[in-house]
Amino acid sequence: MTAQAPAPVKDRQETARRPPVPSWLRRVAAANETWTFGVLALLVAFFTAARPSTFLTRYDITQIATNAAIYLVLGVGMTYVIIVAGIDLSVGSVLVLSAVLSAEYTIHHGGAGSGWGTIAVSTLIALATGLLWGALQGWLVAKAKVPPLIVTLGGFGAALGAAQIITGGQDPAGAVSGKLQKTIGFGKLFGQIPWLVVIAFAATLVFGLVLAFTRFGRYTYAIGSNPEAARRVGINVDAHLVKVYALVGLLSGLGSVMWLAYFGTTSIAGHSTDNLKVITAVVLGGASLFGGRGSVLGTVIGVFIPAVLSTGLIIMGVQQYWQDVAIGVVLVAAVYLDQFRRRGRDHG
Amino acid sequence: MAQPLLEARRLTKRFGHVRALQDADFTAYPGEVVALVGDNGAGKSSLVKTLSGTIRPDGGQILVDGSPVELHSPLDARRHGIETVYQDLALAPDLDAAANLHLGRELYRGGLLGRLGVLDHAAMRRSAVTAFAELGVDLQDVGAPVATLSGGQRQSVAVARAVAFANRIIFMDEPTAALGVVQRGRVLDTVRRVRDRGICVVLISHNMPEVLSVADRVEVLRLGRRVARFTAADTTVEELVGAMTGALDAESAGGAAGSAGQAAADAPRKDGAP
Known part of the structure; x- marks a missing residue:
């Protein structure tokens, strides 16, 4: 074992050649969230400078947050799915199906004038619908080995179709209890913060913490990073995948309750591009479609970039369709950067 | 020699028409580095996967500390203190x-x-x-x-x-294959250091000089069967290559260079015993 002495010395020389940057700083600089947050901050700064009196008033902030709340809830689930190297195209349709099934119950149990009992049951129906639909899709991905793109593309069509069969394609009247709308939909915590935002924030916080600090989160990253390695260390990969898809389904169900409370209608035709908006937000937030990387914090930023952009453009008097152009360009650029850095990293 | 830590007796494994293991034997003793060598397709990987619980053999016996065990999964192997370093490392990047x-x-x-x-x-x-x-x-x-x-x-x-x-055995599948000279030296140092802690290291390698420099014993597989065992100190690369290619079948011939003592301590084998 005479050879062991020179080797550590070589490594120490490597250390000496690197600039003396503390490791936490290097990690912050390398984190995707840092860069995306920079983009968001730039946007806010730009619009604030351009329209100091109108942009980012309290009304604006509340409005932006309320509009983003449902996408945020869906985005949190999508973050998990994308980290396990999957995708879920069905979120919008699952939201519609959950909303329709819960609305059917409400209609037959008091309609718009129904009380808290009906609200509780219809909410449970919405959550359970999402959960079961998601779990089924997860089972198809994990056990039947059908690619997630196909499973959820099928789910996207099937869930919407089922919703249309049930309703005959028309948004039913009396779908939501007036009490639910008055409290959760338009109500505010302490008269300040809309309940919609509070719910979205709570869901984001809980699942953000789960992702960052628990075994469930750790296995999510591990499976997305190298499923074979995860399997070999004894992680039940298939069961975990089912749970992840069930989670995004559950959050779609929660989103449907929020939607019903705020808009008071099932909006069957209004959710066909939810999936793309949510995936865009998650990817803008730094999640990698190849799996293994992403964070709920990044998704929060990724949800707010389009929200701030559209509000800002409206205030500036720019045609708001420019937003779609801008988001499209930023999205492709973000994925290009991810590829580029991944290549650099894997060679270095 | 002491009681074997891990012993495989007459393991068989078929993949369709391919016989990966044909009555393969393998023995590892406590506190040694034993190299498992063989040409491509000799059954090294299949043997290691069988002994680390990744695949199940069609027949034969695996013994840990002299008592038969069933390894249904890598987790079972881990419970017996058996760990594996896979060739692809199995890390989450x-x-x-x-x-x-x-x-x-x-x-x-x-x-x-x-x-x-x-x-x-x-x-x-x-x-x-x-x-x-x-x-x-x-x-x-x-x-x-x-x-x-x-x-x-x-x-x-x-x-x-x-x-x-690991508290008993580590399988290392080609641990130096992708490394440079310096790093290779460090991995081999690590192998020795692990052995010095009393853990048996099973080294799978193609590099014969490396095998002879780090291993205490060498077991040679050919066509899914153990064909020879050597004590590394008394063995040359030529002998290893001879055994790998079939020019020399020490196991059937009843003990060649340095393996006679161990062969005596071993259970009797049917395959080609004179």
């Missing part, structure tokens, strides 16, 4: 070294948080630093994603993971 070291064996916070599955990142980092220090691995930042490490460092992480949890 996006996770850091500490997370990879504890993957599937996470440490939890105390109390309610721990019961909720909250990980103790600090403890895992500390234990990773200790594990790397014990192996003499100099990782500056156990919090950096494994993908940012060099090939040698990744190898070290995979080896450290196996060493940290």
